Amino acid sequence: MSESSEAKLDRSSRAATRRAAEAVVGRLISLSGWSAIAVLTAIAVFLASNAWKALSDPQVGLIRMLTGTSWYPTSTPPLYGFIQYIIASLRVTGVALAIAVPIGIAAAIYISEFAPARLKGIAKSVIEFMAAVPSVVYGLMGVYVLGPALKDLFGMQSALTALSAGVVLAFMALPTIISISEDAMHSVPSELRQGSLALGNTHWQTTRKVIVPAASSGIFASVMLGLGRAIGETMVVLMVAGNSMELTWSLTTSARPLTAVIAGEMGEVVQGGLHYSALFVVGLTLFVVTFLVNLAADLVLERQRARWRR
Amino acid sequence: MKMRKWLTIGAVTALAAGTIALAGCGSTPAKTAEPTTPAKAELSGTLTVAGSDTLVNVAQAWAKAFMAENPNVQIAVKGGGSGTGIASLINGQVDFANSSREMKAEEKDQLAAKGSEAVETKVARDGIAVIANSANAVENLTKDQLGQIYRGEVTNWKQVGGADKPIVLVSRDPSSGTYEYFKEAVVGKERNYAKSAKLLPSNQAIVDEVKANADAIGYVGVGYESADVKVVALDGVKASVDTVLDGSYGLSRGLYMYSNGQPKDLAKAYIEWILGSAGQQIVTDEGFVPVK
Numbered sequence: 001m002s003e004s005s006e007a008k009l010d011r012s013s014r015a016a017t018r019r020a021a022e023a024v025v026g027r028l029i030s031l032s033g034w035s036a037i038a039v040l041t042a043i044a045v046f047l048a049s050n051a052w053k054a055l056s057d058p059q060v061g062l063i064r065m066l067t068g069t070s071w072y073p074t075s076t077p078p079l080y081g082f083i084q085y086i087i088a089s090l091r092v093t094g095v096a097l098a099i100a101v102p103i104g105i106a107a108a109i110y111i112s113e114f115a116p117a118r119l120k121g122i123a124k125s126v127i128e129f130m131a132a133v134p135s136v137v138y139g140l141m142g143v144y145v146l147g148p149a150l151k152d153l154f155g156m157q158s159a160l161t162a163l164s165a166g167v168v169l170a171f172m173a174l175p176t177i178i179s180i181s182e183d184a185m186h187s188v189p190s191e192l193r194q195g196s197l198a199l200g201n202t203h204w205q206t207t208r209k210v211i212v213p214a215a216s217s218g219i220f221a222s223v224m225l226g227l228g229r230a231i232g233e234t235m236v237v238l239m240v241a242g243n244s245m246e247l248t249w250s251l252t253t254s255a256r257p258l259t260a261v262i263a264g265e266m267g268e269v270v271q272g273g274l275h276y277s278a279l280f281v282v283g284l285t286l287f288v289v290t291f292l293v294n295l296a297a298d299l300v301l302e303r304q305r306a307r308w309r310r
Numbered sequence: 311m312k313m314r315k316w317l318t319i320g321a322v323t324a325l326a327a328g329t330i331a332l333a334g335c336g337s338t339p340a341k342t343a344e345p346t347t348p349a350k351a352e353l354s355g356t357l358t359v360a361g362s363d364t365l366v367n368v369a370q371a372w373a374k375a376f377m378a379e380n381p382n383v384q385i386a387v388k389g390g391g392s393g394t395g396i397a398s399l400i401n402g403q404v405d406f407a408n409s410s411r412e413m414k415a416e417e418k419d420q421l422a423a424k425g426s427e428a429v430e431t432k433v434a435r436d437g438i439a440v441i442a443n444s445a446n447a448v449e450n451l452t453k454d455q456l457g458q459i460y461r462g463e464v465t466n467w468k469q470v471g472g473a474d475k476p477i478v479l480v481s482r483d484p485s486s487g488t489y490e491y492f493k494e495a496v497v498g499k500e501r502n503y504a505k506s507a508k509l510l511p512s513n514q515a516i517v518d519e520v521k522a523n524a525d526a527i528g529y530v531g532v533g534y535e536s537a538d539v540k541v542v543a544l545d546g547v548k549a550s551v552d553t554v555l556d557g558s559y560g561l562s563r564g565l566y567m568y569s570n571g572q573p574k575d576l577a578k579a580y581i582e583w584i585l586g587s588a589g590q591q592i593v594t595d596e597g598f599v600p601v602k
Contacts, residue, residue: 267391268485
C-alpha cells in the first residue's frame, strides 16, 4: 500500500514539476523575444545620446553635417560634413550587389535545380566555408591580389578604390545570397515542381516560371541580408577602399564609407568631445540606413506573403 | 534520491561561489599593499598602461624588460588609441596613458572636473619621413613643395622635377597624432589637406600603398622606413634617427605618457627607468628617437 501511494505521489509531483518548467520556459522564450527589441532600442538611445552634442552644436548640427562635403575635424573651426561618406558607402555597396546578386542567384539556381547530388554537397560546404573566412583575410586578398589586378585591368591610379572594395565585398556577400536563395528554392513544395513537369514544362521552364517565383521572397531576403553584410562591413573597406573624401560617383577613385570613418578615427579622439560625438552621428546615420533597408525588405516580404496566401 | 541530487548541486554551487569569493579576497590585500611598498629596495605591485597604437610596441618592450629586472612587478600594456588611453586615465582605470599627441584642453578639463591634473612626460620622439615609390625620380623636396603637394596645389610630379604623372596623396586618418602633427608642420595651421588624400588607418598601410603605387607619396614614422620605398629628402636632409637626433631634420613629434598627478612609488620608478639609459635604448631599438 505504501508503495503504490508513493508512486502516485511521485507521478503527480512530476506532472506539477513539468507544468512549472513549461511555464518558466515559456516566460524565458517571450523574454528573449522582448530582449531583442529592448537591445535595439538601447542601441538607438545610446547612439542618439552620444550624437546629441554634435547635433545640437550651433556650429555643427545635422543639416550642416548632411549637406557639407568637407570632413576636417582638426581644422579651425572643425568641419564635419559627411555626405561624401554616405555616397561612398552607396558606391561600394552598389558595386558589391551588382556583382553578387546575379552571380549569387544564378549559382543558387544551379545548385538547387541542376547540379548533380555529389557536386551539390561539395558546393554547399565550400560556400559555407566562404562565409566563415574572417573579413581581414578577404581584406588582405583585396590589398595584395585583387586590388593590383584591377588597377592594371582598368588603368586606375591606385589599387585602393571603391571598385576594389566592392569586388571584395561581393565575395563576402555571395555566400549569404547563395545559401539563403538555395534554401528558399529547395523548400518549394515538390507538388509545384512535379505539377509543372506533369503539364509538359521542361526542367528550365519549371525553374524559371515556378520555382524562382515561388521562392522569390526568400531570394529577396537573401539579397537584403547580402546588402546588410556589404554596407556594414568595416575591415575590408578600411583596408581596400582607399579612404579619400572626394565627393564623386566614380568607381575608380578611392572611397571612404561610413564604417571606415568610425573605425579609422574612434580610437584616437577625445572621448566625449565634439569629434567623438560627430562620429556617433555617422554611426546613427548608418543605423538609420540599415534600419530603413530592413524595414523596406520586411514590407516587401509581407506584401508578397499576403499575395501567396490569397 | 532526488533530495540528495539537489543537495549535491547546492553544495557544488556554494563551493564555486566560495572559491570565487576567496579569490576576490586574495587579490584585494595585494592591491592595497602596493602604495606602502618602498620604491627603493624591492619593487612590487602592478601597473596598467593603455593608449597609443604607435607606442604600443615600445611600451610592451619596456614592460617586458622592467618586469625581467623586477620579478615582483606586473605591468599590463594595452593599445586602443591615444583617445582611448586618455579616457581610461580620466576614468581612473589605468596608471599611465600612452599618447602620440598632446592632451587636448577638453581632456584636461574632464580630468580637472575629477579634481586631478595630468602630468605629461615626453618618453620618445618620432621622426616623420616622407616616402615615395622606389621608381620615382624625385629625390628631394622643399618643405614648401611638400605643403603644396598635400594641399592639392601641386598635383603632378613634373611640377617638382619628376615624371609627367599625377601625384597620389597618402595620409593617416584625421584622429591620428601623425596627421595632426604633419598638418601643423607642413600643410599649415589654417589650411587643410586636399580631399583626394587617402586617409589610411596605419603606418604600415601607407608603406604598402607607396610600395605598390608608382605615383604615391606618403609620410610615416622613421621606424617604418624600409628598402621597399624611397625616403625623399626634405630640404636636402633625409629622415633618420640620427638626423632627428642631431637636429638637422625638422619633422619630428613627441610621444607622451600621461599620469594622474605626479607619479609615485612604483609608477615613479617606472617612468624614471624609461627615461634612463635602459629605457631609451629600447626606444632606439624599436625605431624611434630617444629624448635626450
